[in-house]
Amino acid sequence: xxxxxxxxxxxxxxxxxxxxxxxxxETRDTTYYLFWYKQPPSGELVFxxxxxxxxxxxxxxxxxxxxxxxxxxxxNFTITASQVVDSAVYFCALSEDRGATNKLIFGTGxxxxxxx
Amino acid sequence: xxxxxxxPRYKIIEKRQSVAFWxxxxxxxxxxxxxxxxLGQGPKLLIQFQNNGVVDDSQLxxxxxxxxxxxxxxxxxxxxxxKLEDSAVYLCASSLRADASYEQYFGPGTRLTVT
Numbered sequence: 235x236x237x238x239x240x241x242x243x244x245x246x247x248x249x250x251x252x253x254x255x256x257x258x259x260e261t262r263d264t265t266y267y268l269f270w271y272k273q274p275p276s277g278e279l280v281f282x283x284x285x286x287x288x289x290x291x292x293x294x295x296x297x298x299x300x301x302x303x304x305x306x307x308x309x310n311f312t313i314t315a316s317q318v319v320d321s322a323v324y325f326c327a328l329s330e331d332r333g334a335t336n337k338l339i340f341g342t343g344x345x346x347x348x349x350x
Numbered sequence: 351x352x353x354x355x356x357x358p359r360y361k362i363i364e365k366r367q368s369v370a371f372w373x374x375x376x377x378x379x380x381x382x383x384x385x386x387x388x389l390g391q392g393p394k395l396l397i398q399f400q401n402n403g404v405v406d407d408s409q410l411x412x413x414x415x416x417x418x419x420x421x422x423x424x425x426x427x428x429x430x431x432x433k434l435e436d437s438a439v440y441l442c443a444s445s446l447r448a449d450a451s452y453e454q455y456f457g458p459g460t461r462l463t464v465t
Contacts, residue, residue, distance in 0.1 A: 238392075267450045277439060278353075279393070279456035286451065325392050329450040335406045336381065336450050340392025 236261050238328050240341035247316050248349050255311045255344045257326030263287075265331040268302065268309045269338065274322040285309065316348045352376065354457035356442050362463045368430035371460045375423070375444030381405075382419055383454060384427050385441040393441055399425060400448050432464045 237260040247253045259268065270282040283293065285302050293300045297314045313320055323345050327338040355374040363369050375382050380401050385393035396415065398406040401422040410417070414433070419425040429436055439461050443454040 269453065271456075276458065277461070278458045279441065279443075281453045281455065284451070284453050327392070331450045334400060334448045335398060336383075336445065336448050336452070336454070337395045337398065337406060338385075338393070338454060340394070342390070342392050 236328055236330060236339045238326050238339055238341035240324075240326055240344050242344045243342070244345045244347070246347045246349065249318060250315050252312060252314050253316050253346065253348075255313075255324050255326075255346065257309045257311065257341060259307050259309065259326070259328045261328060261330060263330045267329045267331070269327040269329070270300065270309075270311050271325045271327060271340075272322045273325060273343070279325070282311075313346075316346075318348050318350050321346060321348045354442055354444055354455055356440075356457040356460055358460055359458060360461050360463075362465065363432055365434055365464050366431040368428065369432055369462065370426050370428045371440050371442075371462075373425045373427070373442030373457060375425070375442070376455055379444035379446055379455075380422070381445045381448045381452075382425050383443040383445075384417055384425070385443065385456075387439040387441055387459070389438070396427070398448075405448065429462075432462075434464050437462055437464045 239258045266287045268285045271279045301310045323343045327340045382399045384396045387393040399419040417427045439459040441459045442457045445452040445454045
């Protein structure tokens with residue numbers, strides 16, 4: 235069965251610290267997609283990244299980087315030099331390739347608080 | 351490009367009352383989703399539409415929840431009668447196509463409080 239685990243419920247850091255958000259997933263499919271979304275206090279989920287199961291290259295986008303490791307079923311997210319604006323709930327999600335259906339399975343989220 | 355629009359943003363009702371939420375997806379997006387997000391949890395899919403047809407409603411409590419997407423654009427989600435456990439944020443999302451490689455874009459949500 236599909237499952238996404240975000241074991242860190244809350245993380246608090248001081249501005250400019252680096253922080254890593256963990257995500258572990260379970261799936262029996264060989265083709266699947268992993269996502270990270272950011273949910274600021276306004277409530278809207280903001281798409282950050284999509285990764286397919288055949289692409290294990292790490293990705294960097296500005297201060298954000300993602301480490302995908304199929305061997306450990308993990309898709310971790312690192313923010314370098316955190317800023318107060320990074321404060322939000324971050325969700326990791328999984329979607330299996332099932333043709334017309336596209337259900338996102340979300341983890342429970344990690345609340346990141348960046349203190350000035 | 352305009353994002354996903356939802357209304358109302360907030361709603362407070364008493365249990366056993368009915369309520370309806372509206373969603374307007376991004377122009378040209380064929381696939382529309384309704385998610386329920388209970389406080390402290392990740393969103394859970396309630397229903398997925400492809401144009402005006404239902405693709406997946408396996409997690410929709412059909413005894414009290416209904417949804418439609420007339421003309422394949424706007425969508426409404428209704429709860430009748432509401433229960434206390436329906437208190438949650440209801441998120442609408444849309445994607446260009448249905449398959450898993452396309453990201454879903456979310457609206458601001460409707461926060462429902464049932465008293």
